[in-house]
Amino acid sequence: RHRRATWPHTTNPHVLISDKTAHGTGPISQQFVTSRMNRTGCSVDRIRKDRILHEALAGGADPLHLSLVFGISHSTAARYSAVAEHLLADELDQTPQP
Template sequence: MSALVIFHALTSKELRTTMTTDLRDGRLFLPTRTVLLAAPVRDRIAAYLNYRNSRWARTPNPHLFLSQTTACGVEPVSNVWINDVLGIPADRLRVDRLPHEAEATGGDPRRICDLFGLSVGAALRYTSIVDQPGIVEYNLRNAGPAPSPRTDGVG
């Protein structure tokens, strides 16, 4: 679950409503977008599905994520359950992921829209921070100590 939020910024609602049939060919098919899953996410989902199938082999519930309570029915897990399992609200992980991706894409709002299913207005809010004065200086200041120059005349 955390990998889906951290890598692909899924919302709590998307986590709750995803069905096992939404996973196909290394992709997650959501109502608003199709997500090409990163390799580490695919590995974690495969491990979870093995666990899910061994723990609840006869569940009628089509949702990807199950709890002891929902495994006997067909309803999705709750937002509270998701946040408890993650140890932090899913939305906080998602909000933390978006600025990092905005910076990594050089402030490309279209890419943010495609990756995370955001509107153009929402993507612009995240990408507008990329060109803010002081960001480069802040990143340089907090990157850790610079390597010391060599004194042996090499390099």
């Protein structure tokens, strides 16, 4: 939302942009990412793991899909799928019955 509000007409195809890259087509620098992440206490790796788990939850915990989309090994994809299945099962167990 912030990106769309700040740069509504940007042609930059990258997900992460800055004041310097918003009006071009180049990516932000590694230094920019590192400095911003250090301020928040979050890492790019943690965001990537979150995105993979989110995709597993949204996509029905399909390990083949995860492997293809994220370029991860079949064993890693299977672990994410198992976690997603566990979370989805817990969610179903906690859903109030009419």
